[in-house]
Amino acid sequence: MEPAVISNIEFNFDPAATPIWPVRSADLAAWQAAHPGPMSAWCDSNDFTAVAGKFIRLPGDDGTLAGVLLGMGEGGDKAADYWAFGSLANALPPGLYRIEGDLSSAAQSDLADHAALAWAQAAYRFTRYHSNDDAPSGDGSDDSDKVARLCLPENTAAAALQGAIKGSFLARDLINTPASDMGPEELADAAVALADEFGAKANVIVGDDLLAENYPAIHAVGRASTRAPRLIDLRWGEGDAPRLTLVGKGVCFDTGGLDLKSAAGMLKMKKDMGGAATVLGLAAMIMAAKLPVALRVLIPAVENSVAGNAFRPGDVLATRKGLTVEVGNTDAEGRIVLCDALAEADSDDPALIIDVATLTGAARVALGQDVPAIFTGSDDLAADLMRLGETLDDPSWRLPLYAPYKERLNSKVADLNNVSDGPMAGAITAALFMQAFVSQPDRWLHMDSYGWNDRDRPGRPAGGDGLAMRALFALVKERFA
Numbered sequence: 001m002e003p004a005v006i007s008n009i010e011f012n013f014d015p016a017a018t019p020i021w022p023v024r025s026a027d028l029a030a031w032q033a034a035h036p037g038p039m040s041a042w043c044d045s046n047d048f049t050a051v052a053g054k055f056i057r058l059p060g061d062d063g064t065l066a067g068v069l070l071g072m073g074e075g076g077d078k079a080a081d082y083w084a085f086g087s088l089a090n091a092l093p094p095g096l097y098r099i100e101g102d103l104s105s106a107a108q109s110d111l112a113d114h115a116a117l118a119w120a121q122a123a124y125r126f127t128r129y130h131s132n133d134d135a136p137s138g139d140g141s142d143d144s145d146k147v148a149r150l151c152l153p154e155n156t157a158a159a160a161l162q163g164a165i166k167g168s169f170l171a172r173d174l175i176n177t178p179a180s181d182m183g184p185e186e187l188a189d190a191a192v193a194l195a196d197e198f199g200a201k202a203n204v205i206v207g208d209d210l211l212a213e214n215y216p217a218i219h220a221v222g223r224a225s226t227r228a229p230r231l232i233d234l235r236w237g238e239g240d241a242p243r244l245t246l247v248g249k250g251v252c253f254d255t256g257g258l259d260l261k262s263a264a265g266m267l268k269m270k271k272d273m274g275g276a277a278t279v280l281g282l283a284a285m286i287m288a289a290k291l292p293v294a295l296r297v298l299i300p301a302v303e304n305s306v307a308g309n310a311f312r313p314g315d316v317l318a319t320r321k322g323l324t325v326e327v328g329n330t331d332a333e334g335r336i337v338l339c340d341a342l343a344e345a346d347s348d349d350p351a352l353i354i355d356v357a358t359l360t361g362a363a364r365v366a367l368g369q370d371v372p373a374i375f376t377g378s379d380d381l382a383a384d385l386m387r388l389g390e391t392l393d394d395p396s397w398r399l400p401l402y403a404p405y406k407e408r409l410n411s412k413v414a415d416l417n418n419v420s421d422g423p424m425a426g427a428i429t430a431a432l433f434m435q436a437f438v439s440q441p442d443r444w445l446h447m448d449s450y451g452w453n454d455r456d457r458p459g460r461p462a463g464g465d466g467l468a469m470r471a472l473f474a475l476v477k478e479r480f481a
Helices: 025-034 038-045 080-091 105-122 160-174 184-197 216-222 269-289 334-347 361-367 379-392 403-409 426-435 469-480
Strands: 018-023 055-059 065-071 097-100 148-151 203-207 229-236 243-248 250-254 293-304 317-318 325-328 352-357 373-376 445-448
Touching: 018 025, 018 080, 018 293, 018 317, 025 038, 025 148, 038 055, 038 065, 038 148, 038 216, 055 080, 065 080, 080 105, 080 148, 097 105, 105 148, 148 325, 160 269, 184 203, 184 229, 184 269, 184 293, 216 293, 216 317, 216 334, 229 269, 229 403, 243 269, 243 334, 250 269, 269 317, 269 352, 269 469, 293 334, 325 373, 352 469, 361 373, 361 426, 373 379, 373 426, 379 445, 379 469, 403 426, 426 445
Parallel strands: 018 065, 018 097, 097 148, 243 293, 243 352, 250 293, 352 445
Antiparallel strands: 055 065, 203 229, 229 293, 317 325, 373 445
């Protein structure tokens, strides 16, 4: 996985490329003093003051483009400041560019990495259904003469960037694909293709075989669809390495079941497999980086449909762990399919279980679209992920596994109900439900994610997105590498 060009990035540094100088407002005068003549005068005549995100093209003596100044405002010391490179990538004319100045130094390598990532992400397009789309495809293979390309500084972590691009684009493509072409079978096919690419092994349990293999909860949720439910199980790495298991919610479309969603509520439900897409993207990053872990990925892939054999409110479902679950609401199906997968993940006694799910609207009310909620029994695990998320501008925020709320999941006819007895703290009670299926909460991290960008931002186009995926990768690398 070492192409010369990926997306709009070239991995071979070229000193002849057009320079880009990221400059803070406070440093602009010093930059002009170091570059007297036409370029400095051009800044003055255009009233360029290095406002964050603003840029100016600098003319050379012969009228050609001599360079670009990118304003960083009063910032320039955090990853978040360098998303501006995402806007720049789409605004500059085709050609080859390089980062000049302090950002190309070894001391600034982390910020250079983020600038390159933002530039690369700007190339993403989902054009599968556009019959007359002239936009670049995003992979850089056939479009290098149509886009502004960035050659990486020599201090940039090229392999890590390749993995981040691959994982991000994979997650986005999977989420953006409508359910008509991304059902349980297609999601399994994507996982198998990823396994084949990296020499991993994949096993898929389909339909009634789920009952034979004791995954009754997954089967119950998915049985009403004409597209059979399944459990995807991918394994990679050496058996004696620390065990890391990723679990992703793969509800490929959620009607709400018999507790039917509104029309508006269904509009984005192709993204209800965003957790599965995120863990597959994360797995791609881990395998590309060859991290020393024994990786396992478990994805319960279903479609929550309405039919005569759909599971009903009031039904009592069996689970792999042996606990019984009363169905209080069929639109809280994600936690039901995940409980079987979590029980299986737990049976391996891994060093860490990470599950990602587009699980509750309550998490979005609490934290908004951009910040996934995290739950864990480990203070250190939560603190590390939030620290890394702040460093990488890939945030998440911890909510409590508040034990007294467990009683809200009590059932008179089963071990627990899949929903609480009231409207409050929905994200917490959902996490408490899932905690019942793991034996060591201090080795478990649950992420309740939106899996989507509602608006275009530099380097972060509207549509599907594996939120906090880069921070999760950094956490895994820090713990196990």
